Amino acid sequence: MADMRRLLVSLCLLATALWTSLPARAEDPATLIANTLRIESESRLVADGAVEIYYQGRRLTAHRLVYDRAADTLTIDGPITLTDGGDTVILASQAELKADLTEGILRSARVVMSQQMQMAAAEVRRIDGRYTDMSRVVASSCKICAGDPTPLWEIRAQRVVHDQQERQIYFDRASLRFGGVPVLFLPRLRIPDPSLKRANGFLMPSLQSSTTLGTGLSLPYFVTLGDSRDLTVTPFLATKGARTLELRYRQAFRTGEIELTAVGSRDALKPGQTRGLLSADGRFELPKGFELTFHGETVSDRAYLLDYGRSDKDRLTSRLEITRTRANEHISGRFLSIQSLREDEPSDSLASLFGDMTLKRRFSLGPLGGQGGLTFQTHSHTRSSDDPFDTADDADLIADGRDVLRGRIRADWRRDWIAGNGLVFGVLGEVTTDLYHIGEDATYGGTYSRTHGALAAELRWPLVKAGKAGVNHVLEPVVQLVWAPSGTEALPNEDSVLVEFDQGNLFALNRFPGSDAVERGARANIGVNYLRQDPDGWSLGLTFGRVLRADDPGQFTTGSGLAGRSSDWLAAFQIGTAAGLGLTNRFLLDDAFALTKAETLLSYDRPRFGLEAGLLFHKADPAEGRLIDTNEIVLDGRFAIGQAGWQARLMNRYDLKADRASNAGLGLSFRNECLSVDLSLSRRFTSSTSVKPTTDFSVSLELLGFGGAAPGPSRQCRG
Incomplete structure (x- = not known):
């Protein structure tokens, strides 16, 4: 009976649509559904019980609604739920709205964005269908339990404005609280709403401490440069005088993407010198199924990466490569450049520039049977030194200036026969021809050729x-x-x-x-x-x-x-x-x-x-x-602590021969639906003439629920 009554009321509403004038335009009709509907005067319509309104993509549900035709307003009693067709939901106990639901006041309201950020307000004003103006606001993305109503963190503000078009949230006279305790006051604060993936503004800072640099703070600032480009500027200041500026540029193209990084530092470790690094990464799809990838990196000195805790690499490899892999075919061409950071490795006698080209194909050999393969390959590498002898600088039995150019053709074949008792008999072979040209080498200088083959018979059962x-x-x-x-x-x-x-x-x-x-x-x-x-x-x-x-x-x-x-x-x-x-x-x-x-x-x-x-x-x-002898053990573990989202990490690299650790680290992290915390402590025990053993400590904290940051597992309420 209730469903039949709701249907009859809806039909009655449609019959009197011209009288109600709820729709602003004929092409945007409004739909009103309620348990009961009565007309109290020429300009007053009252809907009671399970009220629902659909208009221009907006949906409102309430207990009671009064429409005043003369004022073109709706007086609504809750509980009220208003959705605007996007990811924002407004809950309230009482409201006065225009008939098109774009303007008005909602009292004792709560705004929920993308099912993450929640803002409770004494009063909410809807303006032009774009702005949501809230007063006396408490905002958080943390789940609140009945037995513990205080969220892990919250932002309290006298006034908050949500711009749904720009997808920005503006706080006025805001204070950040953890566990109900104020920790930071901000006269003005702007943050992206959860639906916005990219926006100009500061990112979460991180705190780092090391015996080399002291305690320092990084504060990244993100700049959008259109829909496909962005720039991140990260200054870093440390107590022992280190000053660093990092720039990271990213751009997406129709067929690929690039990322460029430049870092410059001044510190007391190398007074008067500018230290830093440059890196570039990219990937592009080329015609006919080819792919271009590149990675380049260089540093100012051997110790920079270790001093700033960026990497423990002892060689830097830059690469430019074009590849295509299809059924029975592989084609690749690449250039490599190597920069050595090892103390005992002179850079001029190290092979530092490489060029390779490879073509591989697999095919059936027809009447001969089996599968065959053909490989064509060229290779070259050069050294910056032009000394044709091996000097005492490295004493590696390789001429310091040796340059090599090589071409290779390789053919291989295999065929198997299976006997009735399951024995597998196979014949396989390969032939390789190499042509070498060696320069800047007093011992091997000249042109050489080599042809080598192998033939095998194999029996498997x-x-x-x-x-x-x-x-x-x-x-x-x-x-x-x-x-x-x-x-x-x-x-x-x-x-x-x-x-x-x-x-x-x-x-x-x-x-x-x-x-x-x-x-x-x-x-x-x-x-x-x-x-x-x-x-x-x-x-x-x-x-x-x-x-x-x-x-x-x-x-x-x-x-x-x-x-x-x-x-x-x-x-x-x-x-x-x-x-x-x-x-x-x-x-x-x-x-x-x-x-x-x-x-x-x-x-x-x-x-x-x-x-x-x-x-x-x-x-x-x-x-x-x-x-x-080399004898070492490596350990890397993680384990969850309780059910609250805490996780511990352990890392250790121990040299059993020397009976000492080379690296060790501890970590503790927490992540739930609204907060991410990461603490790490590491110690590097090895040393050289350019670097000393160091201890590093870092802390990072991120409030989740802004700008599309992925939430962790939700908090579990007890009781």
Whole structure:
């Protein structure tokens, strides 16, 4: 009956629409729905019970409404809810509004923006459908619980104006309070409303403290330069005299984006000098599926990044690259520039400029069968020095001025046959031709060519067993016989000095990572793989094997695990569970089962707890630049504290050989629907002639609910 009565009232209203004159224009009709409707005089209409008005995208709900035709006003009794078609909702107990709902007064009102920011006011005035003028206001984006009505933070103001067109909120005589305690008074304050992603103004400051610079404050200012550009200006002042100005410029284009950063500093560490950094990043989509990316960075001196806690990089790499990857094809071209920040590495004898071009294609070989590949590659690198000899400045057995230009063509092929009993027989091979031109080198200067090939026969026998409850086991022994010439001409090796022996290249034809060296001689790669998969989500993988050679080519160092006629034993396993636990381990063991290398990685990822830990051991190998054993542990963890949004972090890098930490850090963060706090403490224990051990502390605080900042988990009320 109630629904029928509401329908009849609505029809009655439509029949008398000309009399009511609620719609301002014929093309914008108003709709009024109520439980009861009565006309008390020629100019007075009263609607009672579940009143709803729809007009020009606005919606109002109330308990009672009185329309005065002569004054063209609405007198409304609440509870009242007014939405304007956007993200703003006004709640009130009583209101007097114009018939089009664009102007008027609402009393005991609350304004909710984007379901985040709430403002309670004694009185709210609607002006021209654009401004919301509030008096005696309390604003916050924090959830308020009945048992604890004080929000984490609030802004109290005598007057607040919300400009819905410009999406700005203006506070007059405002005070910021935390837990009800005033901490800051601001005569004037302007902030963006939650629907605005970008606006001119100050961003949240951050406090930093270090033993090198003292205590300092950063106060970023954000400037919009149209819809696609912006600039952030960040001054930083510290108690020990450091002064820094950082500029960050961003621009979005139709096909890409760029970001430019410039930082200048003056401090007491290097009196009278201007220190700083420059960086540029960008990405653009080019015609025919190509993509252009670039990254460039440079600093004024070796210690700047560490002194200001920006990075612990010891080399800076700038890059310009064009790539395209499609089915069976990859094309790339790039230029690289390297700036060394290491104390013992002269920059003029370091290869600092690189150029590469690569074309790779995969294809079927038709009647021959199998899959083939063709790679064409060019490479060059230069040094700023023109000395053709290796001087005592670095003593690295490389001429200080050596420049290299290389061209390469590589073809590879593989085909497999499967027997009826499941045996997989494969034949694979590759041929590579290199052409080198070496300059500024008294030993290797000149033009060289090298052609090298390898041919292998491989036998695999995957044995599959289906266990109980859907568990699958796969055991696969593998034997691979490789023939390669042993008399290939030796060329200077710069890009293949460090060789890793792992489960990924146990059955590879060439284990050198670069192009300067190729693996020579006949050999047998033998091993076994095992995989267990459980439908409950956990898996176990094992690999065990080694390399046996006809003769020792003398190409590998003892630290690589590949030296001699017989390599070290490779043992690797990997465990993963549905609960987020992962464990990866790799060992290299000699015939006496002494460790050459060991790497263990442990990870555990859950919503309230996360851990990443690593244990590394590398045997000393002067040929790889390790004069002593490397033995260290790395730990990075996080865990939630209680249910209130607190999270702790721990980071440590410890050198077990030297029995001291190299880096350590602690962090504490809090985030909920209205507040984000981050505190971090770190200590760097290492030192050099240009940097000293330092301790850094930083604090950042952000009030969420402004300018589209993403809120965290909402506060949970108790009781």
